[in-house]
Amino acid sequence: MERRIRVLVAKPGLDGHDRGAKVIARALRDAGMEVIYTGLRQTPEMIAAAALQEDVDAVGVSILSGAHNTLCPRIVELLRERGMDDCLVVVGGIIPKEDIARLKGQGVSEVFLPGTSTEEIVNFLRENVQPRT
Amino acid sequence: MPEVKEIATPEQEAVERWERETLEPALRKSPERKQKFETVSLDPVNRLYTPADTAEIDYERDTSFPGEFPYTRGIHPTGYRGRLWTMRQFAGFSTPEETNRRFKFLMSQGQTGLSVAYDLPTLMGYDADSALSEGEVGKCGVAVSSLADMEVLFDGIPLEQVTVSQTINAPASVLLAMYLVVAEKQGADFRKISGTLQNDILKEYIAQKEWIYPIRPAMKLVVDTFEFCTKNVPKYNPISVSGYHIREAGATALQELAFTLRDGIEYVQWGVDAGLDVDEFVPRISFFFNAHNDFFEEIAKYRAARRIWAREMRERFRAQNPRTWQLRFHTQTAGVSLTVQQPLNNIVRVAIQALAGVLGGTQSLHTDAYDEALALPTDKAALIALRTQQIIAEETGVANTVDPLGGSYFVESLTKQMEDGALDYFRKIDAMGGMVESIEKGFPQRETQESAYRYQKAVERGEQTIVGVNKYAMDDESATVDILVIDEAVREHQVERLEQTRSRRDAGAVSNSLDKLRRAARDGDNTMPATIEAVRAYATLGEICSALRDVYGVYEEPAF
Helix, strand or coil, X not given: CCCCCEEEEECECCCCCCHHHHHHHHHHHHXXXXXXXXXXXXXXXXXXXXXXXXXXXXXXXEECCCCHHHHHHHHHHHHHHCCCCCCXXXXXXXXXXXXXXXXXXXXXXXXXXXCCCHHHHHHHHHHHCCCCX | CCCCCCCCCHHHHHHHHHHHHHHHHHHHHCCCCCCCCECCCCCECCCCXXXXXXXXXXXXXXXXXXXXXXXCCCCCCCCCCCCCCEEEEEECCECHHHHHHHHHHHHHCCCCEEEEEECHHHHHCCCCCCHHHCCCCCCCCECCCCHHHHHHHCCCCCCCCCCEEEXXXXXXXXXXXXXXXXXHHCCCCHHHCCEEECCCCHHHHHHHCCCCCCHHHHHHHHHHHHHHHHHHCCCEXXXXXXXXXXXXXXXXXXXXXXXXXXHHHHHHHHHHHCCCCHHHHHHHEEEEEEECCCHHHHHHHHHHHHHHHHHHHHHCCCCCCHHHHCCCEEEEECHHHCCCCXXXXXXXXXXXXXXXXXXXXXXXXXXXXXXXXXXXCCHHHHHHHHHHHHHHHHCCCCCCCCCCXXXXXXXXXXXXXXXXXXHHHHHHHHXXXXXXXXXXXXXXXXXXXXHHHHHHHHHHCCCCCCECCCECCCCCCHHHCXXXXXXXXXXXXXXXXXHHHHHHCCHHHHHHHHHHHHHHHHHCCCCHHHHHHHHHCXXXXXXXXXXXXXXXXCCCCCCC
């Protein structure tokens, strides 16, 4: 049987707006993925530890507070330090245009802005998660 | 039981005749655009509303005149003919110096009240130099860690004359104390100070989720501010019971209305249980609603809110004071409705939403800036938002008559529908034991999440249109808009002032005041006097919240 895609939906930083994170978590579940939601106010260290423990294929980071430049590269770095080289990091939220290229240069696979459909996100994960046995 | 056949009223018979003779032939010739028509809350909307829909509404009993119970048509007999609503733009970013400059700019442009947005560390009760504040200082609002920051924030702004609204919740009592001490230093008389503290912790657990302490001690802190303000700052609104965030988190208009008013009832109950007199403290409870895209649904929501509150205060709490019955509210246009795509379209959305707030009889209004789906507003965007209100107020004529939509079959019928729906929710929540209990069970949280998901799906199926996103999309134009960038130097600046403050203050006075605060919290005394003393001694926000955490613990959200 094909392994189901496992995704950690993470909400780093102090912000509590979790509407997006919860809608995405449910949409991914409805699309047949296994989803673990971290809950609010996770540090990059907590997120990386959860990703490793849950052996996920992708981490979806939800952030709108403006702290993405500090938090997202740190999450990527910590995942790589833990040997999770194939684990995708995707970001969703309010991210200024200028920051998108920089985040991608720092190892973020994709940035989804407001207005993105959940289907688009599901498709991206299906196409980009590394197949495992 | 034999089936009773309802006898059609003359109004219903007239509708049936119209359907038969006029409507049906028309539908045969050209069908309607859609099978079903729905509000943005996904509630059905009928083709036509007629006297048959409002037959059960009694004008004197249910609608009545403005300034009279149950205030459906407004709390002022003259509406906006006496005084316009307060134009109160929410602002705050970067350092207290920067925000002070924005405040003065907005006031020089005709804004009539101030509203402070604090950054996330402040909202969570952390100082700028806390490890948890990294990357967040000054980003979503202005950074305030101690009285020293507050002094800069209100420098040159006379707090006895200007009304200031503060969006702060979990640490609200501390920010209120800072505000009062700044006012005191300006020589202001507490009895003349007016303004509003958001201080609505229940909606934090439901929607916004900037909490610190567990629910019950957090409610105790709210009641402490009620008691303190009623005695010492009688013109100040110690709470703004907020549906705004519940709506932004995905609730429908009806859920926003129901949960917010039931939160309000919960605060009144806690105040009464603490020995406060309903007719003394409730007149200073204010409300805060969202203004979303569905124009008539929003107007009906505000009108229903006034009617429900008046009745609940009189019936549930036996309130005698008409001011206790009168629901006063602030409105903000829906941030969640703004789009990154084609951002200038947001100016139009905001104008229409603001108009709904005005036609619904709001006491004050914030209009969002068109660039808020991208970042915090620039000066230019903030100014257009203010000008939008001025155009509605002074060019459109909508403020010339009181409750211009009163008597509309549609609006009156929708108002009644909102009222009935909210009362259904009240019955469910009452059966759970109250709002605190229903939040502990995750009820409003789940209802809100469910609605958010339904709406997202309706958008993705194209049943709800978002212009520029799922219809009329173009190559992205957002790149052409200038946005406000807050850099990390803000944190360095704030940390520097914090270090200076810590080195200059009397450390003994700080630790004594914090001990006193812990004692007050432990003994169940009012915490406000000790909080004010700590603030005066320049104890920081983080230190004061830590002292309370020592006693109360912290809230952990269960998985819902």
